[in-house]
Amino acid sequence: MDHSTSLLRLIFLALGAALVLLVLHSTFRLPRGIDTSTTSLFDDAVAVGSCTRFAPWGCNRKKPKAAASHDTDVPRHPLDPLTVAEINRARELLRAHPPFSSSPSSLFVHSLELDEPDKPVVQSWKKGADPLPPRRAVAVVRFRGDAFVLAIDLAGGAVTPLPVPASGYPTMTMDEQVSLCFAPFSDPEFNATIRRRGVRMSDVACLPISPGWYGPAEENRRVIKSQCFSAEGTANFYMRPIEGLTVLIDMDTSEVIHISDRGTGIPIPSAANTDYRYIRHMEEGRHLKSTEEGQEAGFQKVRAPSMEPAPAGAGVELVDGHTVRWGGWEFHLKADARAGMVVSRAGVQDPATGARREVLYKGMASELFVPYMDPAEAWYFKTYMDAGEYGFGLQAMPLVPLNDCPRHARYIDGVFVAADGRPYVRENMICVFERYTGDVAWRHSESPITGMDIRESRPKVTLVARMVASVANYDYIMDWEFQMDGLIRIKVGLSGILMVKGTTYSHMNQARENEDMHGTLLSENVIGVIHDHYVTFRLDMDVDGAENSFVRVEMARQETAPGESPRKSYLKATRHVARTEKDAQVRLKLYEPAEFHVVNPTKKTRVGNPVGYKVVPAGTAASLLDPEDPPQKRGAFTNNQIWVTPYNKSEEWAGGLFVYQSRGEDTLATWSERDRPIENKDLVLWYTLGFHHIPCQEDFPIMPTVSSSFDLKPVNFFESNPILKQRPTKEDDLPICTATNA
């Protein structure tokens, strides 16, 4: 090749590197007191310098609102996440441990988390009375191409190897996700392709796409696929795919294994109308400030939320940084690099006795499965498992005050670990706030029929814990909502940006009759590809204690006997206690309805009903992929909506500990096949919430939130309505508010 191209190549390399640094800088904050001299991840000059080169991507970076300093943190609860100091201690122990000690710089940390003490230890721990149980960590690292799982005794210093899964690889490090996209920048064929497509190298933005696993082709090799976009003229490069270009890269050597270009002739969609940033609209609106002017410039007439917090703020207590107390509820809440947000030891006060009663030992999103529905070369492999491949928590960015969460929200940071083992802080990753929606907790009016003049109504007030994971284009809004009546609603909201496909079509009249376009034409040359989302939650239920049973209360038509009644039929409920795991594999059917109870068979109400909680599905979707299709084998944990397994500390991740390039040998489905007894045992309930998404034009260029949820609801858990004695709201309970911008 000639001199100019090699020079060009050097520039591209520099750009790529600069981008990596900029990137990490823009969202990480280094704890005070940590030496940064050896890592350039946090080098301001580079970041700012490169930022100017990436002008279209916007440099309006605001300094994040100061959060609590973490360098002085100490754990206060057995389930508190590793502190900055503990992570540094673990890092030292790992680097001193053979064989890593021979070349610490070759050690890459893929995960480093608290190794939670055994349940009985945690359950018996009394705050104030007992010291913290010994602090232990569990690390997943790679060293010279091999993966290791290690238990680390932070006090004693012992580092103990644990078994390593037979197949699959650990969750990618952020460093890999960022840097490997740019490996192809050094490849002449790649550069030639980009040139052919008429894209300036400085406008190229690439995404690291997990390849799934489709057979022996890339066996024993850790690979990633990079696909690229043009960011020219928009921050929303996702709408400008360089269609059909896929670069296969070796994750360990950064070597480009193969470049596939099936997209020649497919134009890159225009940047017009794709940018969603307010600053950009303000520019278009010639910097109009007020709503009125803004509206003339095409702004929606939108006023500020008309409901805002009382000065007392919400009655949310955040104790020792991680224990939330509110409205009879108490639970432990923390950030997790893989699960995102973890709720532990959720218990509720029984208003009849004042006693605290346990409901849920641990609840979290265990895995996601997001298969796209296009078998084409550049699309078939897009079957993401966002928790195990990318780290659902690692992708959670700081929440936007006033917009992601109400003004009175409280925030919790995450403390995570970079590939070099150093800790970093993800600020304002979780918010907690009290919510009043204007809904009614319970009510009754007497009608003229009985003539009793009764008008009793109680407003519903709830508590929300929220985090948002931005896995590249998509944003997952994860809410845990706690109600005073004991109900827990777990809600997933989908927003963010679609993964779109370039097409030569600019109008539907160019498509053949009944042509399978695998999606919807959203704009000229842009197809929103059909896909599903599945979020599988692991719910370690402890209903009034660890020993629980799973009961299916089936409702079916019962025909009456001749002459028994003028009615021919009625709905009859029958209770079935699940004896083994297979009894508890549930596929929901509208015409075979049932309730799904987790009960404590040893605890009965006054009149003899077993105390319990039920999982209450709402709108959901089921995967229709062929069970033998490789993605569905890896995502087999979505084969049922409900599973119940006996508690097993090693069974936390529905897709297996190592899901990257996994083969589906170690999923919830394989565990459940063992058909272990589950009656009167410590149970784990698994629920999968699903969405089918056929995109529509309203999803362009950014999607209005779509959400769905399911509930954990008390069923004969309380003797009677636990909020019977809630006070009605009176005028003088309410604050007086005055405008600030009138």
Add this chain to the structure above:
Amino acid sequence: MDHSTSLLRLIFLALGAALVLLVLHSTFRLPRGIDTSTTSLFDDAVAVGSCTRFAPWGCNRKKPKAAASHDTDVPRHPLDPLTVAEINRARELLRAHPPFSSSPSSLFVHSLELDEPDKPVVQSWKKGADPLPPRRAVAVVRFRGDAFVLAIDLAGGAVTPLPVPASGYPTMTMDEQVSLCFAPFSDPEFNATIRRRGVRMSDVACLPISPGWYGPAEENRRVIKSQCFSAEGTANFYMRPIEGLTVLIDMDTSEVIHISDRGTGIPIPSAANTDYRYIRHMEEGRHLKSTEEGQEAGFQKVRAPSMEPAPAGAGVELVDGHTVRWGGWEFHLKADARAGMVVSRAGVQDPATGARREVLYKGMASELFVPYMDPAEAWYFKTYMDAGEYGFGLQAMPLVPLNDCPRHARYIDGVFVAADGRPYVRENMICVFERYTGDVAWRHSESPITGMDIRESRPKVTLVARMVASVANYDYIMDWEFQMDGLIRIKVGLSGILMVKGTTYSHMNQARENEDMHGTLLSENVIGVIHDHYVTFRLDMDVDGAENSFVRVEMARQETAPGESPRKSYLKATRHVARTEKDAQVRLKLYEPAEFHVVNPTKKTRVGNPVGYKVVPAGTAASLLDPEDPPQKRGAFTNNQIWVTPYNKSEEWAGGLFVYQSRGEDTLATWSERDRPIENKDLVLWYTLGFHHIPCQEDFPIMPTVSSSFDLKPVNFFESNPILKQRPTKEDDLPICTATNA
């Protein structure tokens, strides 16, 4: 019979009569300027007098918050409900019309409503420019045992008979619902039964229960069943059934046809822990005032909602009393005696063009179906159709400020008609308020993967229109929620009090193994009987115009051809345009997913997609009763979740115009069987939202609200995300609030 019993009987009769009067008084307000001399419904003396006799039912009657005077109302919109003056005018015309003129006092008005002008007339009407179209009323009356349906020209005075349905009877009048319960008080056998059960006559509260229709037994006779309870020691008499006692009454003669008593030996459940009124808890709590003290006395620790309105209040415009404008939406909102709440002419502003685009011509709850699941003599007939039998709007009571609706809510009254044809006002029956829940309208953050420092998020603000119908024991909270992105969420909340059954059991250990108890033992001697709720909505969709088509977008597994792709399968979407009604009968299946679009085939987006709205089901339930079971034949409109019919002004009520004792000859199911063409026509979409309810102890003595919903959502209706240019909220958009009761 001896002298004392006949004396006793007289007293009971007096009590019954007094109760009727009290009852009506307690919830009706007579418009100013209406002569009350001829009606005793509003006689204060009687009301207060009897009130004292019914002490347990509470006399803490507060004067309703003054509403707008209605006696000067004039209609301002073609769809405005009949005014007080128009109702009086219609009454005069009816009473002067033969044969009614021969004996006006024998004329009973069962319904008197606006006869809405034809759609084209309403659609072409321009406010300000055009006069109102001629005002017409339609009345359903009974006279000497016959039903009449009459069209009334309010200006010209013409009264024109319309066809009368072959079977069934009109909606009961409130007067009948109230008075007929007490007919049996004059019956010696009834009195003897009550005595045997040990209930004081002054404690007896009875309910009027629609009998359904089970064959020729009571043919050609309008009957009702009365069942009674003991109100001794509680306002919640529903929890104290005199089990098994059913009195069959002729509605026209008030004659007791038959008394069935199958409950001897079944104790009346205790009053303990059944009362839910705050005043009662305050008494128990020795009049404790503050939350803290209250809590000691057993009150839940509950603070006032922590979010409250900005001083500007919500940005809700209520124009001419019935037209709501908010956030791009405009629609007409009114109370209806049968449907409860009616939304008309809902249109949304297209932010791209500023044009107002129609979505929904008329939407309302058309009918309900609430079958109980016990074939016993005293239960089999409980299969309520609350709209057509009781009047869903007639049962809607004044909303409770601050508790049913937020402080800044606006209220709309209902103007209804008593049996004698006189108007009365139901105050604060509908509320409208802007809501901010803390949810996110859309958002995206860039992750470190791309390194673009983007944190864009927009809060979701919505508008809610709400009414609550209290049909005897149950409370139905009906919400229509309008979002700025064009989505309409229709939500039904269930609260209030269960219909329970007395039992000899006080503990489950008294029940036989697998005994079918038809419900759950909620408390000693109280069974909460299993039942379903179905609410069928009539949605006259006009998506960008009247001519629409119904499209089923079916998603199914598509296997790939050998060698086509490493993927074996994917999800393929196929569009099916429904040609006739039967093509559009939908039973939802999780494993046969589809989207359901109402599109305008003549209107395409820029890239050629037909503009549309889709109906998006969420959690629901389907009736499992035998299709040949009389209740299911009458409730056949619940046989599918979705139906589509061509617009027909006469097809408004899914169970038929006369559903009382109807035989299922005139339901949505029979109309749809005609299989009329529905392609590119003015369409009506019907959606049924269902609930299975197996009661649990938490539902005792009053139910925490359970709700479900469905959405009408734009699908390629807008060219792109219509809220893309919504402004983010800034600190100075928000009010400053200070406590009032700190």
